Amino acid sequence: MRIIWVRHGETDGNRARKYIGHTDIPLNEIGHKQAEALAKRLAKEPVRAIYTSDLLRAQQSAQKLLAYFPDIFYEATPLLRECFFGEWEGLTYLEICEKNEAHFQKWYEDPFRHAPPQGETLVEMDKRLSRCLKQIETKHHPQDCIAIFTHGGPLRWAWAKLVECRWKGLWKAKTPNAGGWILEKEDKGWKLIEKIELDGVR
Secondary structure (H helix, E strand, C coil): CEEEEEECCCCHHHHCCEECCCCCCCCCHHHHHHHHHHHHHHCCCCEEEEEEECCHHHHHHHHHHHCCCCCCEEEEEHHHCCCCCHHHCCEEHHHHHHHHHHHHHHHHHCCCCCCCCCCCCHHHHHHHHHHHHHHHHHHCCCCCEEEEEECHHHHHHHHHHHHHCCHHHCCCCCCCCCCEEEEEEECCEEEEEEEECCCCCC
């Protein structure tokens, strides 16, 4: 199975470097251009199904690709949402640190045991993303190519869990808006086939 993991296009929240999480905001003008360029690139792949986070910014990005494949399977699911940042939703790093820098540092150093106030731990995000991936693998043929439109956190998860097979790679896996990876499942696990990057879409 081949899975194309991609992040949604830019939002005003991304541009302001805010922790958006489950806050449901749309793509901005640049984000729409990025999503269109991404869809044009992915239209070259033999995509058989599209899965997306149910949040607007991801669905708007996914629907650009769906326009190239109007008859394929499409599903929007909350299982592919970004990590829920609780009381940090809509805040920048500096604003969070003004509230409680020590709490942020604990979360950054160990997101498995610590969550944002009223937010989600990495253990909780891991459970829902693993559940979603299992459902996709069960539903589709091993030779199928699947596109997944999601967020920065889930992309970090996919890289650390599926490719590096260790959580130390979590914070290293930075993905720009409308960027991502094509991964292929082999006997020994998932392998990176191609890194997706858009040049000059700003």
